[in-house]
Amino acid sequence: MKTLRTVLLAAAVIGLGATTALASGGGSMGSGGAGSGGVSNMPGNSGPQYDPAAEYAKAVSAFKAKQYRDAARAAQHVTDAVPKSPDAWRLLGAAKAGDNDWKAARRAYERAVKLAPDEITGHAGLGMALANLKDPKAQDELTWLKAKAQTCADACPDAANLKAMSVMVEGAMTPAATAATPKPSASLSGPMLFGGPMAGEGAYVTAVSLINQKRYDEALASLAGAQAKFGLHPDILTYEGYAWRKKGDYARAEQFYRQALALDPAHIGAIEYYGELKVATGDLGGAKKLLARLDGLCTYGCADAEELRRWIALGHEPQ
Amino acid sequence: MRWAPADVDPVATFARAPTECLRLPAEARAALSVEVGRAAFRTPVLLGGQAARAGVACETCHKAGRSNPTFLFPGVSGAPGTADVTDSLFSTHRGDGIDNPKPIPDLSGPKAKLKIAQAPADHKLEPFIHGLVTEEFDGPEPAPAVLDGLAAYVRALSPAACPKAASQPVTVAYLLADARRAVRAAQGEMALGDAPTAVLMLASARTRLGLIDERYADPGLAALRAQLRAADHRLAEAQDAVRAHSPSIGADLAAWLAASHPLEARLAAREPASLFNPALLTQAARRRLPG
Numbered sequence: 150m151k152t153l154r155t156v157l158l159a160a161a162v163i164g165l166g167a168t169t170a171l172a173s174g175g176g177s178m179g180s181g182g183a184g185s186g187g188v189s190n191m192p193g194n195s196g197p198q199y200d201p202a203a204e205y206a207k208a209v210s211a212f213k214a215k216q217y218r219d220a221a222r223a224a225q226h227v228t229d230a231v232p233k234s235p236d237a238w239r240l241l242g243a244a245k246a247g248d249n250d251w252k253a254a255r256r257a258y259e260r261a262v263k264l265a266p267d268e269i270t271g272h273a274g275l276g277m278a279l280a281n282l283k284d285p286k287a288q289d290e291l292t293w294l295k296a297k298a299q300t301c302a303d304a305c306p307d308a309a310n311l312k313a314m315s316v317m318v319e320g321a322m323t324p325a326a327t328a329a330t331p332k333p334s335a336s337l338s339g340p341m342l343f344g345g346p347m348a349g350e351g352a353y354v355t356a357v358s359l360i361n362q363k364r365y366d367e368a369l370a371s372l373a374g375a376q377a378k379f380g381l382h383p384d385i386l387t388y389e390g391y392a393w394r395k396k397g398d399y400a401r402a403e404q405f406y407r408q409a410l411a412l413d414p415a416h417i418g419a420i421e422y423y424g425e426l427k428v429a430t431g432d433l434g435g436a437k438k439l440l441a442r443l444d445g446l447c448t449y450g451c452a453d454a455e456e457l458r459r460w461i462a463l464g465h466e467p468q
Numbered sequence: 469m470r471w472a473p474a475d476v477d478p479v480a481t482f483a484r485a486p487t488e489c490l491r492l493p494a495e496a497r498a499a500l501s502v503e504v505g506r507a508a509f510r511t512p513v514l515l516g517g518q519a520a521r522a523g524v525a526c527e528t529c530h531k532a533g534r535s536n537p538t539f540l541f542p543g544v545s546g547a548p549g550t551a552d553v554t555d556s557l558f559s560t561h562r563g564d565g566i567d568n569p570k571p572i573p574d575l576s577g578p579k580a581k582l583k584i585a586q587a588p589a590d591h592k593l594e595p596f597i598h599g600l601v602t603e604e605f606d607g608p609e610p611a612p613a614v615l616d617g618l619a620a621y622v623r624a625l626s627p628a629a630c631p632k633a634a635s636q637p638v639t640v641a642y643l644l645a646d647a648r649r650a651v652r653a654a655q656g657e658m659a660l661g662d663a664p665t666a667v668l669m670l671a672s673a674r675t676r677l678g679l680i681d682e683r684y685a686d687p688g689l690a691a692l693r694a695q696l697r698a699a700d701h702r703l704a705e706a707q708d709a710v711r712a713h714s715p716s717i718g719a720d721l722a723a724w725l726a727a728s729h730p731l732e733a734r735l736a737a738r739e740p741a742s743l744f745n746p747a748l749l750t751q752a753a754r755r756r757l758p759g
Contacts, residue, residue, distance in 0.1 A: 354543040357518060358556035361606075362563055418521065449678030449700050450671050452513050452520030459608060467608060 201230040205380030217247030235265035242274045254278040276318035291318045365392040383409040387419040421453035428460045472538045478753035483746040486532040489576035489630035500656040505621025507650035507672035517606030533625045535574040561603035576625040593619045611664040640735045647676035683743035
């Protein structure tokens with residue numbers, strides 16, 4: 150029983166990596182929505198107490214070693230530093246669940262779901278937590294997962310994950326049936342995510358190529374693979390934002406840019422692309438502030454600043 | 469150092485550069501065009517997409533207008549000295565989904581060995597370069613004078629113009645001389661009323677200053693780095709002035725050129741303590757992080 154639950158939890162965490170970029174974000178970020186400001190609206194420059202990227206990697210590593218308390222501690226540092234990151238809350242939720250602290254897991258997953266209402270792993274984790282707390286609201290999460298699976302049929306990239314997670318939550322709701330419940334499919338245990346040392350880097354390079362081919366959904370999946378390897382890295386978050394912008398979801402794109410800048414306020418790519426988003430949403434003032442910031446950062450000049458300058462001069466994306 | 473194999477000889481690769489096989493035309497306007505191309509060739513700002521953002525310029529693959537046998541870019545190169553220019557990592561236009569890196573050609577080699585005919589009457593070189601800039605590297609549309617200049621520069625490279633020495637030391641003087649040439653090209657283009665080209669020339673000069681800065685990374689050289697950055701800031705201001713068609717730009721650039729000589733002297737005085745010193749460069753190269 151314990152072994153099975155660990156497998157399911159691992160699936161939740163790995164699913165976090167596998168599906169994060171496809172579905173994370175989407176919720177309200179509170180202050181600082183699109184067009185609401187430029188540099189002054191960004192997270193502070195004082196820097197977090199912990200390095201969130203390093204803590205994220207530490208949490209994943211501890212989770213894999215089944216050291217759930219250590220994983221939770223590191224994940225808590227990530228949520229402290231990047232409180233609007235649904236990835237961080239999902240990781241914390243999984244770690245707390247691993248430690249059998251289902252109340253804390255529920256709280257973390259609730260935050261994740263609030264931040265990213267369309268993300269399936271958050272709902273699955275919340276469903277698992279509620280089921281283990283014998284809270285009837287678990288049924289709501291199961292219903293959500295099944296409805297999502299029905300809408301998706303077998304056509305969407307998350308089809309297999311949705312089916313497996315529905316089974317997982319259902320199994321937790323009816324413990325007697327658990328022994329007969331099939332384990333999550335092998336695809337959820339994702340060798341891509343925790344593979345060799347080159348797995349994350351390869352996934353990142355692949356993602357950039359896919360973006361250039363305008364295959365944004367596949368790029369997001371590949372970026373999720375890179376994120377599982379590297380953790381919350383500003384380069385990855387920046388490209389997640391870029392892909393969402395290209396898909397037309399400006400609000401979600403902004404979330405990713407802001408997360409990237411929370412990790413690294415001087416991230417040149419994130420500032421450039423955030424500035425381009427500002428132009429796309431008609432906030433030229435915000436874009437100009439970001440350009441000024443780029444000009445300050447790009448000692449000896451950079452192509453990023455010149456590209457944003459072109460956007461601003463034209464008032465739209467250069468053709 | 470970013471795009472070379474870990475086991476490369478640091479002195480041969482980074483402390484020395486190939487000599488340039490360039491013959492400048494005697495006629496002033498033609499010479500200016502070659503200088504424009506030469507400067508554009510040396511700045512990532514000419515290009516776009518991932519290449520430019522990673523700091524890649526034409527010169528990265530074609531050092532001093534030649535080839536680069538040690539070029540190694542993850543995902544783009546096969547063996548060192550090769551590049552797949554139809555890889556989607558660099559291009560939104562020309563990705564062919566095939567991993568087919570090719571040897572980087574020597575632009576200063578025999579013209580007959582090059583893929584594209586360079587005779588002006590053939591009208592092939594300019595469209596080829598245009599495609600390279602805007603499609604292979606996703607760059608913005610180059611100003612006409614820049615495109616003409618790049619073609620003129622490539623045409624002016626020739627085996628017959630190669631100096632006897634195959635390579636020369638990379639020094640402060642070497643890089644600052646390039647920066648001055650770019651600034652003079654900017655002056656020439658301003659005189660012709662071509663602000664966009666002048667801005668790019670100044671970008672090229674700034675790139676050269678950056679290459680000096682990275683070799684003065686030692687904390688004991690902080691004061692010199694600050695002077696370099698001040699010189700760069702003046703060029704950035706000059707770019708703004710060019711964009712705004714400020715009448716003071718001519719005097720500003722002349723003043724910058726004049727100030728560059730004492731700056732060079734101060735930098736040169738501490739050059740032995742910088743990574744222009746081959747011994748220190750070798751030590752630093754040995755400290756490279758793996759991977």
